[in-house]
Amino acid sequence: MIVIMKINASQKAIDRVQREIEKLGYVPRPAPGETRTLVGVMGAKPLRGKQHLQALPEVSDVLEISTPYKLASREWHPQDTIVKVGSTSIGGNQVAVIAGPCSIESYDQTKEVGLAVKAAGGHFLRGGAFKPRTSPYSFQGLGVEGLKIIKQVGTEVDLPTVVEVTDTEVLEVTAEYTDMLQIGTRNMQNFTLLKAAARTQKPILLKRGMSATVKETILAAEYILNEGNEDVVLCERGIRTFVDHTRNTLDVSAIPAFNRLTHLPVIVDPSHAAGKRHKVLPLALAGVAAGAHGVMVEVHPNPAMALSDGPQQLVPADFQELIDRIRLVAKAVGKNLD
Amino acid sequence: MIVIMKINASQKAIDRVQREIEKLGYVPRPAPGETRTLVGVMGAKPLRGKQHLQALPEVSDVLEISTPYKLASREWHPQDTIVKVGSTSIGGNQVAVIAGPCSIESYDQTKEVGLAVKAAGGHFLRGGAFKPRTSPYSFQGLGVEGLKIIKQVGTEVDLPTVVEVTDTEVLEVTAEYTDMLQIGTRNMQNFTLLKAAARTQKPILLKRGMSATVKETILAAEYILNEGNEDVVLCERGIRTFVDHTRNTLDVSAIPAFNRLTHLPVIVDPSHAAGKRHKVLPLALAGVAAGAHGVMVEVHPNPAMALSDGPQQLVPADFQELIDRIRLVAKAVGKNLD
């Protein structure tokens, strides 16, 4: 951190800032200039006290330089993390494809999608059992019944499963029935849930909040890593902007940002950002081209009859084309989809 | 809803849309035009099936006209709701002032603030016991110890208390020790928490999510009302925008929007939006001028030593000025602060 004193701050104020820095356990390094003095805050341990210093007299501003996360930081852990889920994995030079219906609606629907995902070359089966819905009057998911269905189908089609956990009440049962836990965009800063989910030691797919910065997203991952669970995959799924031609704005530039700042794998979910089917393929390819380690999409045998998010779900034939094109784009950036 | 067919959609496609509307339990009303046909969807009950219709062949778009909420809607409930909390209330022509430290740090600190809030004419004492923090390394609050402190101080200074409940695990204990439960911005769409909090029958202060639309905020309130709890106060606390001169952008225009669309009272929290002390007063006054039924601000005896959000907390003398000026602005818009 650097404390920026006001123009012509008094020596007394500068001295006080230095004493406060020392009290916080750091070393102050004043650098007097022609119009104002800066005071560097030096120390090896994670820095705290920014707001405390900001509130001192004659302080103009305090700038952070160190990253506030460490376990998730590439500076401290330069090697790529590869997250293992059963016999498959996410990260490194492979591009993983996670697919399945928005909501698990029935065994037959899930089985049909599961077979299609497997046949096309997908790596994970996803599906929602507990659905966080904006309106209390919308379909809220099959619950535990849905968990049982996806577990059975996953076993039958030989694909590991990913299911969203919506709160601590359903955490235990969700962890029991699935291979990877998804934390949804609305829960990215539900810190109680992050910590409890981490302690199940299941791999975690952490979706970026719809208005979270890259830094806040990495800090949410840091909550999980800090509980001793290192199997975290980040997911870019679109952010809130002024744009009205699409549901959310897929922030493709977050992918190289995550790849530079953290060692964790990052995948892209184009379905929620697109909102409409014809945008899913272009955005999925864009994500892989930008460096994503995987793609998560929604597939439904009959989107027109889906109980949630119909317009954005792919039919199985679209999904096959998606996989085939992702394979080509993956090669263009030095990766494989196998 | 209105279904907009594609230009030159076939009669077969239009017929199918009509049949599907009937299956959903509504009455279709086709309106053929020169280049395209529209099909109105009529019915008295809450409308569902938008995505289903959107996914049908040759449908260009589906527009919603009805509001998706009913219990919170002013169209269905034109009278202002006044939320009673102990012997005081929020709503109607009174302007309520809720104040207290960001975090409860000790009995002495809380008592000092409580006395100042009471003396200046404030109506509620607020304070954080469980703090949702972006970084796992930041101060996380005193927990139950904090709840006990604020309950005691509230009783001693004779002010009802407001405390944020951060998850279902601490809901019961928080409800036991406080008069009004606050749902924070990160939890506005934590639907499990909304429903559980509603069932305590405590009055609820619901903060708008930092990227929630007005409609989504009202739908979150609808979750609470739908559990049979009618004592909901909305809170505008700033949204995420591109703006970098402030922490969040206080969306003052949401206040007249809430006042027109819902009968629930709405207050304004300028502290979190401002991020800095010198903006708290102007934004508080702006909120009241725009029609807010109250103001919530952070007050600390010594902001420079605060364990969280120091730079935005007022000292007691600032708070007195705030109350005095709010009283004048309240009069200008036909309200009172007493």
Place this chain on the structure above:
Amino acid sequence: MIVIMKINASQKAIDRVQREIEKLGYVPRPAPGETRTLVGVMGAKPLRGKQHLQALPEVSDVLEISTPYKLASREWHPQDTIVKVGSTSIGGNQVAVIAGPCSIESYDQTKEVGLAVKAAGGHFLRGGAFKPRTSPYSFQGLGVEGLKIIKQVGTEVDLPTVVEVTDTEVLEVTAEYTDMLQIGTRNMQNFTLLKAAARTQKPILLKRGMSATVKETILAAEYILNEGNEDVVLCERGIRTFVDHTRNTLDVSAIPAFNRLTHLPVIVDPSHAAGKRHKVLPLALAGVAAGAHGVMVEVHPNPAMALSDGPQQLVPADFQELIDRIRLVAKAVGKNLD
């Protein structure tokens, strides 16, 4: 500026940064830390070369500390600027009210509004002669004919006039017929127009761009001041955000920000932000409560028949109420509307 070296940057790289800082004409002040070195860039003259330093080897980042504007800065010019327009003025403790139709449509319409503005106690008559319209098929304004009308009406009702100048081609004629030139939101960074308008020596009302930061807005004002024209009034008129309940989000918090960072007066235009009539009054009052030196609103004798922006224009009776309430709010913040 401060140059932040990468962790463990080589001494060679640090030396090079110091030499480059010297070449740029500043004094480097290295501050070695445990994990990385910072190099302060000291000097009295305006700082340049940030991007140059950022591109040097082993540099992690370069932070700006000095403000990039000087003439508009309150640090260098602590006194409030009061802009005189004819016999009236904007700034200081007075609240100015500027009102008139969105578009000048006819002499009769403009005269009717002009009389109403004067009678209610307004200070300036505004009206659009050249209308920048999103669609080429919308009404584009009366042009020079409109200028003649507003000049005549302004004289007859004894109010100074404000008209938007849309490009350099119509600058001369607009300056000839009006007392104050308005630069619209789409032209805030039309630097050619800013400089040319400045050289007319007319007072200038500069609207914030709809996605401009506070700093960019002040820099646009700096372009005008730098041409020797000191009569600049800033105008907050709403920004682009994700919000969909209103046309633009009035950034009320920009008002205290402008008041702190610059000595120029700032007014608020609630009409364009609101988009609908029922929000204009609350937002106008909010702006004054937050510290604005004036309000600009659209008034039309018959908004339903207006050729542009009908839904947001006030009728004369609304305008009288607006003035009366502004007067009360102005008093609450220590100002007058006379």
Place this chain on the structure above:
Amino acid sequence: MIVIMKINASQKAIDRVQREIEKLGYVPRPAPGETRTLVGVMGAKPLRGKQHLQALPEVSDVLEISTPYKLASREWHPQDTIVKVGSTSIGGNQVAVIAGPCSIESYDQTKEVGLAVKAAGGHFLRGGAFKPRTSPYSFQGLGVEGLKIIKQVGTEVDLPTVVEVTDTEVLEVTAEYTDMLQIGTRNMQNFTLLKAAARTQKPILLKRGMSATVKETILAAEYILNEGNEDVVLCERGIRTFVDHTRNTLDVSAIPAFNRLTHLPVIVDPSHAAGKRHKVLPLALAGVAAGAHGVMVEVHPNPAMALSDGPQQLVPADFQELIDRIRLVAKAVGKNLD
């Protein structure tokens, strides 16, 4: 358009709406429902009068269904437009690469870049002669001298040239010296400039405004097409959002949106969005993967010494890698880069 009456609107109000629709030259089609009546507005010609209808008594809202543009619309012109510039072109199945320095600084710098662009397989040479700069104290470009340099280098290396025109004053000279005119993001709604540039009959590269919607961008193109100039290429260059890890957020999803709504080619400019070199390659590839017809990037022989935008400019070796990878991604989406 559809007029939505208020709940229980009177028959008198509904009749008036119908009469007003007829006066505007359209056919009203009322559709009475259980709680409210809708009135369709039918007609073949471009629709006007939305605001007029919105302002009528007992009207709740007016929804637009028709697109407000026609010449640029794919519904009316399904075939892809291919814009010819000299012997090369943009659009269809080719991916065009436009490259060059941010600012033309000297003949030697421009020649070095021009040779590198040609050698690597680029198709156009770009460079800035008049630079719109946020600060009046930044480098403003070489002006006409720069135009002469780029024309000479373009001829020598046999590449058509693209130069930004910043205002009508320099339009004629810029058109004289360059093959394609660029309209920058700050001028997207400078309608005077759009129309004047259109009339030069030069092909035009129109950059999306940094807070413009897709619809507003297409309407800006409509201004050009409406002057009889059909050679318009759109350019996605990043939008303003809350995101702080990058300068602008490249809205990759706008590319499939433009491709669906308009027949005009669309390219992507990753340099301005990225702000930093390491993001340029991923974003360029993402743009092509999402369906862009070309890429525009900044190349400089020595970015550390660039007079503007140093950190985002590629060195020639990076540029060669960019072209090679774009070629692979182009194939994955069924296009070529030759």
